[in-house]
Amino acid sequence: MPMKGRFPIRRTLQYLQKGDIIFKNRVKIMTVNYNTNGDLSEGARKFVFFNIPQIQYQNPRVQIMMFKNMTPSPFLKFYLDDGEQVLVDVEGKDHKQISQHVKKILGKSEDTLQAEAEVKMQASNPANFGPKKYCLRECICEVEGQVPCPGTKPLPKEMTGKYRTKMAAQQE
C-alpha cells in the first residue's frame, strides 16, 4: 500500500533526518517570499516543497514563515539574534543551489558539528545505566546475551530469591 500524496517521501523520518542545513545559533527567523507562478520562482517553490521540512526538522527553534505573491522576485530573509538581517536573492536559481548557498552562509560547518558531537559523547558515558534520556540502557536485561527480564520470561528456579533463601535456611 503506497503512501498518499505527490512526493510522500518528504513525509518520512529518514528524509527529514537527512537534512544537512543546521543553522548557527544566531539565526532566529527565516522568511521565504516566492510566487506561485512564473519560471523565476520555480527554484524557490521547489526549495519550499522539498527542503523546508528538512530545515525545520533540524532546527526546531527557528521560526520559518512563507509569503506568497507579495513581490515580483523571490528571496529569502534571515533575522539574526542581534537585529541583523540577511537577504538572499533566489531568482532563477535551482533549489539545490539555494540550499547549498544557505548552508554556506548560515549553516554550521562540518567541523563545528563534529566538535559538538564529540563534546556530547564525552559528556555521556555509554557504560552507565539509567533513564533513556541520559543513558543508552536502563537495565542489563536489554543487552543481548544477558539474562532476560523476569517481567517477560520467568527466571529459572535456582535464580529466584525465595528458592535461595529456602536453600540457605535448609543448610543451616
Place this chain on the structure above:
Amino acid sequence: MDHWESYRTKMIKTAKVRVTRLSLDPYLLKYFNKRKTYFAHDALQQCTEGDIVLLKALPEPRSKHVKHELAEIVYKVGRVVDPLTGKRVAGAEFVERLKEPSESLQEKTLSDKLRELDISASASGNQTLT
C-alpha cells in the same frame, strides 16, 4: 524576535499579533502552520490591521499580557516595498513601470543620429528636417 500579522484591538499603543510557526504533525509527519496570538507594545501606534511585523521580546513583561514590543514593520499592508530594488510593489508587479535598459540605449542612438545630421547639415550648408 518573532514574525507576525497584526490585528485591531481596543487597547491603545498595543497591537494584537498572530504568529504562525510550523509544527510537525506526529502521524502524518508533515508541517502545518500553528497559530498563536501575542500582544505587543506599539508606542507610536504605527500598525494597522494586516501588517507583517517583527516583534522583540521585552526583558521583563510590561503587563499581564504584553511581553513583547514592536521591533519594526516588515511589510506594511498596501505599501509593500521590494527589498531588492527598494520600489513599491503590488502583488507580483511593480507599482511604477521600471525603466528598461533598451530604452535608454535607443535614446543614445537617437541623439547620436541627430548629432550626425547636424554635422552633415553644417558641413554641406543645407538645412534638412527629419
